[in-house]
Amino acid sequence: MVIKDGKTSTYHADLVANWGQLRISSNPPGATVFLDGAIVEDKTPCVLDRVKPGVHVVKYFLDGHGERSEKVNVRRGQRALVSTKLQPKYGLLVVTCSYPGESVCECNLWLDYKLVGQTPWLHDVLATSHRIEVRCPNGGTGSETVTVAHNGRSDVNVSIYVPPPKPPPPAPRMAAPEPTPSYSYDKPKSSSTSRTRSRAERTVFFPLTLSISEGILLPDKATSSDSQRAKVQMGLDLDFHIKAIYWLVPGFGFWVMLEPPHEGTFRPGIQWYFGRLPMYIRTAMMVKLASSSSVGFVVGYGADLSFMFRNNRRSRFWDNGILVFEFQTPVWSKTKVAIELRIGIGYRF
Structure with missing residues (x-):
């Protein structure tokens, strides 16, 4: 290259890698390859990127086929191709x-x-290991692994395994029918022999209920007053439930206001049930327990629900628990009438 004074000189040169590429393939594919005695990680077909220039020896190994060796010349900066066809090796396989x-x-x-x-089956197969499976139309199965030798004969008799018949499933156990919920106050007989008289044999029950009520006072048309909130009250009621007269339940209760002036009332009355349904109508008298006593009446409509947990380990206490919901109307005078909601919880002794 000549460089002249005052002029620009350009020189272009192609750089060539100091390695070459080698693509290796075989027919059939999947052969193990050795390059100059060193095993190649990938099976055919594969590409080696960094191969030294020069002549190399490629060996092929594939189960059931003969070994092959090929020579290839790799040039610097170029890709060389080498391929071979592997000849299969056969042996005779007989299966019964x-x-x-x-x-x-x-x-x-x-x-x-x-x-x-x-x-029975007889055929030439590749001289390598094979997995044999047989399935009988009667349901039996069997399997074997056999290695067939080149130009040899391999006889395999597979033993059929027939699974034993499955035993019939056990007959389902019939669960005892659950007793129909009853709103009579009977309780199933106890299995304990120490009790001389079970609850189911009793003829009188004593439902004891703790309740709370709240509502509104109806407006007075004569004075044009608006409706006001009735004071919150809490009461304890004890009833007498006679089994022979299940539709009529007398009782009495003591109630007290939870807000000033904390006045108390005594309420004797009767609950009238609709047959054996848990719904009732209650009529009672209210006697105010204060210095200026007065008498009123209350009418209510409600229901008492039993706590009945249907499981194998029922609690004896909650078998006779009750939950009470009632709408009641206390009447003290023509101008003092209220509508209240009563909610209570109790137990039948």
Whole structure:
């Protein structure tokens, strides 16, 4: 290259890598490859990127095929190709199958997970290891692994395994029917022999209920006053439930205001039930327990619900628990009428 004074000189040169590439393939593919005696990680087909320039020896190994060696010249900065065809090696495989009692069975045959026919079966296969599976139409199965030698004969008799018949499922156990919920105050008889008289044999029950009520006072038309909130009250009621007269339940209660002036009332009355349903109408008298006593009346409509937990370990206490909801109307005078909601919880002794 000549460089002249006052002028720009340009020189272009192509750089060539100091390595070459080698593409290796085979027919059939999947062969193990050795390059100059060193094993290559990938199987055919594969590409080696950094191969020294020069002549190299490539060896191929594939199960059931003969070994092959090829020479290839790798040039710097270029890709070389080498390929070969592997010749298969065959051996004769004979497959039969039988039951443990030596009786022969014609079964469907799978060779290396491919259906190839029925036993007895005879065919040339690649000289390598094979997985044999047989399935009998009667439900038996069997499997073997065999290695076939080159130019040899391999006889395999697969033993059929028939699973024993499954025992019939046990008959389902019939659960005892649950008793129909009853709103009579009977309780199932106890299994304890120490009790001389069970609750179911009793003829009188004593429901004791703790309740709370709140509502509104109806407006007075004569004075044009608006409706006001009735004072919150709490009460304890004790009833007398006679089994022979289940529709009529007398009782009495003591109630007290939870807000000033904290006045108390005594309420004797009767609950009238609709047959054996848990709904009732209550009529009672109210006597104010104060220095200026007065008498009023209360009418209510409600229901008492039993706590009935249907399980194998029922609590004896909650078997006779009750929950009360009632709308009641206390009347002290023509101008003092209220509508209240009563909610209570109790127990039948």
